[in-house]
Amino acid sequence: MKISSSYKFIVVCLCWLLGAKAYGQQPDTAKENSAIRQLIKNYEDAWNRHDPKGLADNYTVDATWVNWFGAYYKGRDDIEFHYKQVHTTYFKATHYYTRAIEDITYPYPNLAISHVRTGLDGDTRYPGETFEFRRMIVLVKRDGVWKILAGQNAKLEKGVK
Numbered sequence: 001m002k003i004s005s006s007y008k009f010i011v012v013c014l015c016w017l018l019g020a021k022a023y024g025q026q027p028d029t030a031k032e033n034s035a036i037r038q039l040i041k042n043y044e045d046a047w048n049r050h051d052p053k054g055l056a057d058n059y060t061v062d063a064t065w066v067n068w069f070g071a072y073y074k075g076r077d078d079i080e081f082h083y084k085q086v087h088t089t090y091f092k093a094t095h096y097y098t099r100a101i102e103d104i105t106y107p108y109p110n111l112a113i114s115h116v117r118t119g120l121d122g123d124t125r126y127p128g129e130t131f132e133f134r135r136m137i138v139l140v141k142r143d144g145v146w147k148i149l150a151g152q153n154a155k156l157e158k159g160v161k
Contacts, residue, residue: 032112033104035146036139040098040116043148047096050087056080059148060140066152068133094122099132110141118153132156 039058046054056079059065065073065082073079099117106112114137121130137151 029104029106032106032141032146036104036112036114037101039139039146039148040101040114044096044098044118047094050092050094052080052083052087055083060142063148064150065148068131068153068155090124091122093124094120096120102134112139112141112146113137114139132160 043055043058046058056076059076059079061076063074063076063079065079067073067082071082073082097119099119102115102117104112104114116135116137118133118135119130120133123129123131133153133155135151135153138149139146140149141147
């Protein structure tokens with residue numbers, strides 16, 4: 001079967017246009033990474049102020065969260081309620097820090113996945129211990145603002161990098 005040169009030209013143009021459209025939809029990663037890094041910093045600051053509302057404000061209204069013990073929280077109100085409980089008891093004197101933002105990837109322009117290394121000390125249930133964690137968070141950009149849509153925290157065992 002012989003394909004005409006005009007047909008080839010049309011196919012090449014369509015491929016180019018589709019590729020340009022897909023490329024044009026890619027996020028400005030420097031700008032978006034900066035906004036996501038700021039959200040992660042806001043979370044850390046709210047934790048260290050022991051501010052349950054400030055912590056919950058980093059989540060979408062329909063967010064889900066799984067803590068390092070496997071407890072599941074659904075919705076910003078449930079997440080805030082959890083933070084109120086723990087920050088008036090065993091997390092009252094904790095210090096939380098971000099060790100590293102390991103990655104931020106964008107499956108879609110308004111959707112990002114990030115892995116964040118964190119640490120925590122001052123948990124009264126474990127006097128003198130410092131814990132390291134790896135958080136996986138799924139972020140969504142709605143109305144121009146990045147928020148946590150879902151996440152899970154995993155406690156790192158000694159020796160895990």
